[in-house]
Amino acid sequence: MPGGAVARVLVDSPLPQLDQFFDYSVPERFRASARPGVRVRVPLRTGGRIADGWLVELADTSEYGGRLSELEDVVSEVPLLMPEVWALARAVADRAAGNASDVLRLAIPSRYVRVERTWVAAPGDPGPLPDTPPAIHGAPAGRVEAGIARGERMSLSADPRPLRLPTGEWVGAWAVTIAVAAAHALAAGRSSILVVPDYRDQGQLEAALAASVDPRRVLRTDARQSGGERYRAFLDATRDEARIVIGNRSTVYAPAARLGLIAIWDDGDALLNEPLAPGVHPRDAALVRQEQSGSALLLMAHTRSVEVERLVEIGWVHDIAPVGSAKPRIIPTEQQATPEPGSARIPSAAWRQAQEAVREGPVLVQVARPGNAPLLACDRCREPARCAACGGTLAVPRSGGDPGCVLCGTRASAWRCPVCDGTKLRVVTVGASRTAEELGRAFPRTRIILSDGERPVLKVDAEPGLVVATRGAEPIADGGYRAVLLLDGERMLLRESLRVAEDCLRWWSNASALAAPGAPVFLVGVAGTLATALSTWRQAEWAATELAARRALRFPPAVRVASITASNAAVARAVEAVRAIEGVDVLGPAPADDGLERAIVRFDYAAGAPVARELRAEMIRVATERRRPVAGRPARRPPVLRVRFDDPDVP
DNA sequence: AGCACGCCGACT
């Protein structure tokens, strides 16, 4: 074979048994265009089928014993898969027992021929690099700058207040910190990747970036762009030019020349959870990419996620003590225990101050999302019920019957309340309470602005008014809110999730950070360590306590988890394949939907590679084993073995 | 997945 005549191709298929290179010979007519990184079409299985794939590398010879087929087509001459992104996709997929092509589907947008043609003809000018940017806000002088220069992994608690940009626009101070950090990398000729949970955060970050770098250097990859715009930005990112790429969770896979910084804002936000297979959290992908590229990593938030706390404790990520941050003035107003959820009242002190503040400027009222979620609690004291064996959530099975643990399947027949010693369970309904109309009556002659998930309001001006927002949908107010009321805390805490406390602290902290410096923030009806963590603004300490508790229970992120869903026999085999590995234990299996079973494998971080390898092998085995027909029934179902690593909803 | 190959029952 002449040099470079063998193309190693990754076929674009979700099948685990196809997740490997297939070798094809490169016919003469593609010698010029068949470069690594281009999309190709290849024959798969004698003649018939043509599959899409990525030409990952060229070689002189093939290890394959049989005769090589020829490449069918080179889709476009523009290389889209950068070597660095390939290495990342492969590593991320291996870590989660997933397909590299699934990761590449997140990483590379679909092609727009027209856009590509224009771009090839005239790629556009990236604009000048910035001059020396100002000091990075909210951190010790030069500290983050130095960290970026030497490729350090850093965690920084954001300055919890809004700041006014030179343009007059108000954004969270965090956005200024990240924007200037990216400008520093850019001034040194390095690219940055900035990951935000949603477009509202992205808007703030873009506004902050506009103040310090040429807009041509900033590439957006958000879901609100048209496909063509997105493809154009992606093509720009493949160029050998330092850029700032900003976008949602999949932006962590963006091509970026000479990557100098990956920043993630608010890594605890559930919007960063990746729903698409193999479901790898961008925080984990960023950690892999940071190691591979040697770039810096900046994890910023108002609260510390338990995952980041773990990374700080093991010394992998450096905790940067914030400097010059304003601390919100939190006033916990625990009130008399309310007999029924739904009857929370605004305490009088908060009431008075809110009515005063609303004459001066905007006042924020944070409420829970509407809708009800049933959960099991102690009939006597209302403490949410947890499994005595493993601490998992108890629920009544959808099919009816006795309540049991959703995690390990243990029946809750002998349940006893750890708080009041009660033995009876009851279903309580958790819903949002206070409607805007009620609040409107309470604040007569006041402008009321509503912001919720369906109709979010991005920003409000500095005029007097009451802003009622569901958690996570709070608008930014010019100059900050004159007062903040966090209302439905009690109700939010009753959600059926092990992470409620963490989520609540995050929602409250993020809303508190929208207050003007010195403005009162009332946390209504919540006491205890969470309220203390918020009012002292020591979220990291709370995360440390939480992590210690999860270590004791062997819950993530103290350990990693993989859930295995399959038929009874297939689960048993898969569990058998990993049980003997050091640092592994197994919960379940418990019944899952569709007559399948689900087991949870828990494992130490050190056991991650062998666990993923074994489960992957098991997936391939199940996928290729003969499909046996069910006796007497013609319907043959394809065999399933679903494996999901590090699912944030497990437990 | 999706398609070709192959080894047993009803057919010209």
Next chain:
DNA sequence: GTCGGCGTGCTC
């Protein structure tokens, strides 16, 4: 003899 049924196996 051989057409085609579906189980089985493989994809460079």
